[in-house]
Amino acid sequence: MSDVQNKDWQVEQERVSAVGEEIDRKVKALKQNTGKVRSDVLEMRKTFWEDVTVNTDEPDDMIETAASIKQQAELLSERERTHKQLDRHLKTLDRLKYSPYFGRIDFLEKGEKSSDQVYLGIASLMDEQDENFLIYDWRAPISSLYYDYSPGPAQYNTPEEGIIVGEMTLKRQFIIRNAEIKGMFDTGVTIGDEMLQEVLGNNASTQMKSIVATIQREQNEIIRNESSKVLIVQGAAGSGKTSAALQRVAYLLYRYRGTLNAENIMLFSPNSLFNSYVATVLPELGEENMQQSTFQEYLNHRIGKAFDVEDPFTQMEYLLSGESEVDDQIRGEGIRFKASLHFKKIIDQYASDLSSQGLLFRDLSFRGDVIISKKEIYDYFYSLEKSYSIPNRIQIVKDWLLKELRRAVKRERSRSWVEEEIQFLEKEDYMEAFKKLQEKNRFSENTFDDFEREQRLLAEMVVKEKFKPLFVRVKNLRFIDTTQVYLQLFEQDNIIDKGLPLNWSKICTLTVKNFHNMVIPYEDATPFVYLQDLIEGRKSNTAIRHIFIDEAQDYSPFQFAFIQRLFPYSKMTLLGDFNQAIFSGATGSETVLTDLNVGDEDVESFVLTKTYRSTREIVEFTSGLINGGEKIEPFNRKGRKPVIEMVEPTKLNSAILAKMKEMKDEGHRTVAVICRTSAESQKVYGALKNELPLHLIEKGTVSYEKGNLVIPSYLAKGIEFDAVILYDCSQYKREGERKLFYTVCTRAMHELHMFATEGINPLMASVSKDAYKLI
Numbered sequence: 027m028s029d030v031q032n033k034d035w036q037v038e039q040e041r042v043s044a045v046g047e048e049i050d051r052k053v054k055a056l057k058q059n060t061g062k063v064r065s066d067v068l069e070m071r072k073t074f075w076e077d078v079t080v081n082t083d084e085p086d087d088m089i090e091t092a093a094s095i096k097q098q099a100e101l102l103s104e105r106e107r108t109h110k111q112l113d114r115h116l117k118t119l120d121r122l123k124y125s126p127y128f129g130r131i132d133f134l135e136k137g138e139k140s141s142d143q144v145y146l147g148i149a150s151l152m153d154e155q156d157e158n159f160l161i162y163d164w165r166a167p168i169s170s171l172y173y174d175y176s177p178g179p180a181q182y183n184t185p186e187e188g189i190i191v192g193e194m195t196l197k198r199q200f201i202i203r204n205a206e207i208k209g210m211f212d213t214g215v216t217i218g219d220e221m222l223q224e225v226l227g228n229n230a231s232t233q234m235k236s237i238v239a240t241i242q243r244e245q246n247e248i249i250r251n252e253s254s255k256v257l258i259v260q261g262a263a264g265s266g267k268t269s270a271a272l273q274r275v276a277y278l279l280y281r282y283r284g285t286l287n288a289e290n291i292m293l294f295s296p297n298s299l300f301n302s303y304v305a306t307v308l309p310e311l312g313e314e315n316m317q318q319s320t321f322q323e324y325l326n327h328r329i330g331k332a333f334d335v336e337d338p339f340t341q342m343e344y345l346l347s348g349e350s351e352v353d354d355q356i357r358g359e360g361i362r363f364k365a366s367l368h369f370k371k372i373i374d375q376y377a378s379d380l381s382s383q384g385l386l387f388r389d390l391s392f393r394g395d396v397i398i399s400k401k402e403i404y405d406y407f408y409s410l411e412k413s414y415s416i417p418n419r420i421q422i423v424k425d426w427l428l429k430e431l432r433r434a435v436k437r438e439r440s441r442s443w444v445e446e447e448i449q450f451l452e453k454e455d456y457m458e459a460f461k462k463l464q465e466k467n468r469f470s471e472n473t474f475d476d477f478e479r480e481q482r483l484l485a486e487m488v489v490k491e492k493f494k495p496l497f498v499r500v501k502n503l504r505f506i507d508t509t510q511v512y513l514q515l516f517e518q519d520n521i522i523d524k525g526l527p528l529n530w531s532k533i534c535t536l537t538v539k540n541f542h543n544m545v546i547p548y549e550d551a552t553p554f555v556y557l558q559d560l561i562e563g564r565k566s567n568t569a570i571r572h573i574f575i576d577e578a579q580d581y582s583p584f585q586f587a588f589i590q591r592l593f594p595y596s597k598m599t600l601l602g603d604f605n606q607a608i609f610s611g612a613t614g615s616e617t618v619l620t621d622l623n624v625g626d627e628d629v630e631s632f633v634l635t636k637t638y639r640s641t642r643e644i645v646e647f648t649s650g651l652i653n654g655g656e657k658i659e660p661f662n663r664k665g666r667k668p669v670i671e672m673v674e675p676t677k678l679n680s681a682i683l684a685k686m687k688e689m690k691d692e693g694h695r696t697v698a699v700i701c702r703t704s705a706e707s708q709k710v711y712g713a714l715k716n717e718l719p720l721h722l723i724e725k726g727t728v729s730y731e732k733g734n735l736v737i738p739s740y741l742a743k744g745i746e747f748d749a750v751i752l753y754d755c756s757q758y759k760r761e762g763e764r765k766l767f768y769t770v771c772t773r774a775m776h777e778l779h780m781f782a783t784e785g786i787n788p789l790m791a792s793v794s795k796d797a798y799k800l801i
């Protein structure tokens with residue numbers, strides 16, 4: 027290091043220490059404040075019931091009591107919120123103390139005499155007088171200079187003053203750990219190769235990390251995009267789509283602080299494992315996590331317990347098992363058809379036809395007798411004014427049915443079964459009836475009249491209790507036979523007559539059979555819920571303002587249209603890679619990335635071709651597997667070539683065991699054996715679990731630890747491992763599995779080792795022989 031560099035280093039270290047002192051001061055002040063709020067909260071929790079006036083004697087008192095409880099609860103929750111905020115702030119300061127910033131730029135604004143020094147960290151920090159920024163938040167407008175430019179002319183955009191032009195005179199990067207500068211580089215064009223090398227060369231983590239220190243220019247564009255309604259990011263495996271998405275959430279929360287909260291943002295992710303994988307990024311950046319769900323969870327929630335909804339993983343297992351080529355073909359055709367916007371249009375038309383005829387209802391029965399028949403409901407529905415929408419008419423029918431049920435309750439009171447039931451009532455029920463009578467002030471003394479009234483009340487109680495399920499059913503609109511209405515599409519010839527797939531009648535038989543077995547195949551779940559919404563009407567969700575769909579290639583055009591309808595006021599960010607469309611790859615259906623039904627003016631698309639996860643050698647191998655792979659640009663990190671090792675089937679398990687041990691000894695912390703199916707994973711796990719510490723990942727697994735893992739192919743998407751061992755790559759034979767094969771190989775950061783029992787698979791024919799080592 028030269029003297030000048032040495033001096034710079036010293037000056038910067040002094041600044042780090044000075045900033046550390048300021049942080050200490052702020053922490054001290056904040057802790058005092060937090061302590062006060064914490065004791066307030068504890069005190070309030072302890073004395074909660076002393077501070078509310080509880081009196082339940084009279085209705086008026088009850089109202090007053092409720093109001094008092096509410097007021098006290100609001101006070102408590104306000105204090106708790108403040109406490110949470112202070113706590114978060116403290117944690118952020120703690121992180122800043124450890125590593126206050128990662129970058130510095132000197133910027134000379136046009137017309138100014140001296141340049142500003144801008145230090146960038148995960149949050150901003152003011153000096154003691156609260157006048158100057160010691161650290162700028164990485165999301166501040168000026169910080170974008172750091173990501174977008176190298177030294178020289180530069181500009182940035184501010185919401186208040188528009189574009190600010192000037193010159194960047196210095197760009198410096200820091201690696202600071204425990205308040206000590208460990209590395210410092212003045213950089214040129216890109217954001218330091220050195221720094222990226224350092225970050226990417228590390229071991230894989232079981233939790234995703236934030237990338238704020240090394241965000242690349244093209245990623246920054248995505249993170250800060252504010253203009254588009256639908257933003258689509260198509261990016262190669264490992265190009266940082268998920269990372270960009272999460273930093274974008276953090277950016278939006280910063281940019282729209284005060285109007286946009288974490289609850290207003292929703293991320294649809296591929297599975298529960300992925301949910302926990304990404305869960306630490308935002309808290310690490312001092313932000314609350316957005317809402318997260320899988321689309322499957324949403325569908326399950328909507329369809330309820332009446333049916334088993336098949337999940338995409340079961341669908342995948344079925345397709346991979348290749349049990350019957352013919353069944354596969356029919357199922358595949360059905361899946362393609364039901365994923366399409368054409369099918370959505372058919373359902374739209376069908377729903378509009380249902381306005382004049384064809385809706386189906388269920389009888390409402392009580393104790394074996396039909397009290398309102400489906401025919402009566404049908405007649406009532408179609409007697410209503412046709413200009414009312416179906417959902418409006420359904421509401422009117424509901425009100426009518428509730429009225430009819432109340433009438434039935436009255437009729438039923440004098441039936442003999444009621445008297446019998448009364449005999450079996452518990453003492454508490456009598457007491458309750460007695461209390462009610464007292465409340466009504468009608469109970470005078472032990473007269474005959476009183477007895478009569480009590481009997482009437484008891485009868486009403488008994489009947490109402492028995493009628494409860496019927497009321498619930500009507501309120502939940504379960505008098506509509508949605509299942510049968512959906513199945514009509516497949517049972518009546520005249521409803522769908524255009525653009526039908528070849529094996530339509532077989533698809534119909536299969537669909538009906540599944541529903542009768544109380545199973546909704548995954549491909550039917552969205553169309554079914556969509557039709558249900560058209561009939562019942564569903565209030566759109568207005569709370570969610572921004573939707574992120576990761577692994578968007580797994581969503582069909584129909585599913586995306588459905589999501590858009592649910593969240594009409596929401597902006598959308600879709601991130602995906604059509605080379606990893608493993609579900610649609612297996613069936614050849616369209617995905618939302620290939621068939622997006624939104625106006626061009628609303629859409630902005632970005633393509634990420636640089637990839638960061640894997641070593642150059644692994645990328646050279648994996649990009650040979652796909653069309654257009656030559657466009658993928660690996661980050662220059664050296665490693666060993668992927669290896670394909672021939673092995674006899676009987677020796678496969680022991681070879682895997684030896685390889686896992688070897689990888690571990692080489693210092694890899696997460697070593698994943700990726701199997702094609704879940705059945706295969708279970709077999710490997712069973713065979714090896716007593717030989718070394720091993721975790722099996724299944725579709726319900728929510729998190730995983732470092733170490734040795736066995737995981738089915740389709741669950742590995744989105745995550746990464748130090749070393750990947752492919753169980754038996756000879757099995758990936760069909761063209762439909764190319765994307766699956768590409769996806770599993772791209773999970774490896776440092777090592778990719780493939781075992782093969784029947785030689786190289788045909789999908790590898792397109793890969794240059796130089797890109798792997800065959801042993």
Ligand SMILES: Nc1ncnc2c1ncn2[C@@H]1O[C@H](COP(=O)(O)OP(=O)(O)OP(=O)(O)O)[C@@H](O)[C@H]1O
Nearest residue numbers: 237240241242263264265266267268269638639744
């Ligand atoms: N700018 C960056 N700086 C540092 N690391 C990065 C950067 N961009 C991406 N990475 C790293 O590259 C890896 C892949 O990133 P990520 O999972 O976000 O990619 P992806 O495009 O979603 O991948 P896939 O489609 O294969 O699931 C992660 O380890 C991530 O931390």
